[in-house]
Amino acid sequence: MFKKLAASPVFIAIIIAVVLLLWLLSGDNYSAKQQPPAEQQIAAEQLPLVETRWSQASPYQLTQVAQGHIMPWRNVSIKSQQAGTVTELLVQQGDKVAQGDKLLRLSDEGRTALLKQAKANLTLKTDELASARTLGKAKFLSATELTRLESELAKAEAEYQRAQLALSQIQPIAAFNGVVDRRHIELGDVVQVGTDLMQLVQIDQLKVSAQIPQQHIAALQQGQAVKLRLLDGRELSGKLSFISYTADTATRSFYIEVTVPNPELWRIAGGSATVEVQLAPVPAHFISPALLSLDSTGNLAVAVVNEQQQVEFYPVQILSATNDGAQVSGLPDRVQIITQGAGFVKAGAKVQVQLQTQAAGTKA
The missing domain is CATH 2.40.30.170 (Efflux pump adaptor protein, beta barrel domain)
Structure with missing residues (x-):
């Protein structure tokens, strides 16, 4: 029976298969003893895949x-410096005036006569002092008398100047080029010192x-x-x-x-x-607001890929924002911004990069 079984082709095939299997196993075992196991490497397909685009900073005009x-550049209330009656209105509301133009005229109230009197008195005192100085040189006049006459001349000069000023003040003038914005008086009004006349x-x-x-x-x-x-x-x-x-x-x-x-x-x-x-222009990147995220400290940040193909989060500041996008500062001048997949990676993680394909002129 055994001889018949040994002569069977099926039995012979099984014996040959067992021998081959033992030979293969012995070869693998020998190879494993002679060579260290190969270092395990992460397949490239296992790295996270992110989509990016290159962005170049442009000068952005900051505004505060x-x-x-x-x-108004100047705004002055013209007030009366003398008492009197308004006898003439030389300008109206809304009129343009030049510096030095007369605006109105008040009643004289005897000021012209006072000026003439002051001028005559000044002339008299000037002549008296001139004569006294001549006598003083000849020793016919004391120094005290000469001093008294000089004092009277000074007083006469002051009175003359006051009379001149009083007469000029009855005709107020424009202090600068401007427009009469208000007129507070009418013809015939009696005004006192300090009364508001016009607004220039x-x-x-x-x-x-x-x-x-x-x-x-x-x-x-x-x-x-x-x-x-x-x-x-x-x-x-x-x-x-x-x-x-x-x-x-x-x-x-x-x-x-x-x-x-x-x-x-x-x-x-x-x-x-x-x-x-x-303000001075600053370099800024125009990005979609969807690319903004919060970093570990709670600040706004943008995810980018550096030269080592690693993820970095840069804190940024929003300079302006519209429906189309936002201008942000804080990024390098040229940077590879992650446009897809930033939410699935952490800072420092190595990633695969796929450049974004977009039509020219569109914004990420």
């Missing part, structure tokens, strides 16, 4: 925005005041360009002309003034406007 109050303003140049928070004042410098935006959309350009050296104790903000030309004499003095101070 504040609410401002528009004022200069509006061909304006002064705009605003308050700037203390944390932004270091970025301001005199001479910086300023844009003034009015409530109706009109715009004017000016320059930062003054920055206060001390902050307001209540608000901790600093007072600034802006000089703004107003050649068309727009009626905007006394109103409000938005003040935009043009």
Whole structure:
């Protein structure tokens, strides 16, 4: 029976298969004893895959925005310096005047006569002193008498000047080029010293005041360009002309003034406007707000891939934001920004990179 089984082709095939299996196993075992196991490597396919795009920083014009109050460049109330009756009105409300123009005239009230008297007295005292000095040289006049005459001449000069001033003050004049904005008196009114007569303003140049928070004042410098935006959309350009050296104790903000030309004499003095101070440009990247995330410290950050193909999170500051995207600072000038997959990787992780394909002119 055994001889028949041994002669069977099936039995012979099984014996040959067993022998081959034993030979193969003995070869693998020998190879394992002679060679160390190969170092295990992570397949490239196992690295996280992120999509990126290259971004180049561009200069971005920073602006400091504040609410401002528009004022005339000059605003003076013309008051009466003499008592009298208004006998003539030389200008009306809204009239343009030049520096030195007469605005009105008050009654004389004897001032012309007083000036003539003061002038005659001055001439007399001048002649008396001249004669006394001649006598003094000849020793016919004492030094005391000469001093008295000099004193009287000085008094006469003062009276003459006062009379001149009083006569000139009955015709008030414009202190600068401007516009008569108000007239407070009418023809025939009796005025006293200190009575308001007219309001004179200069509006061909304006002064705009605003308050700037203390944390932004270091970025301001005199001479910086300023844009003034009015409530109706009109715009004017000016320059930062003054920055206060001390902050307001209540608000901790600093007072600034802006000089703004107003050649068309727009009626905007006394109103409000938005003040935009043009600061020095800074490098910024335009990105989608969806790429912003919070880092471990709670600050806004953007995920990027460095030269070692590792993930980094850069803290950034939003400079401006619109529906299309945001301008941010804090990134290197040229950087590879992760546009897809940033939420699945950590800082320091090595990643595979796939460059984003997008049409020219689109924003990530």
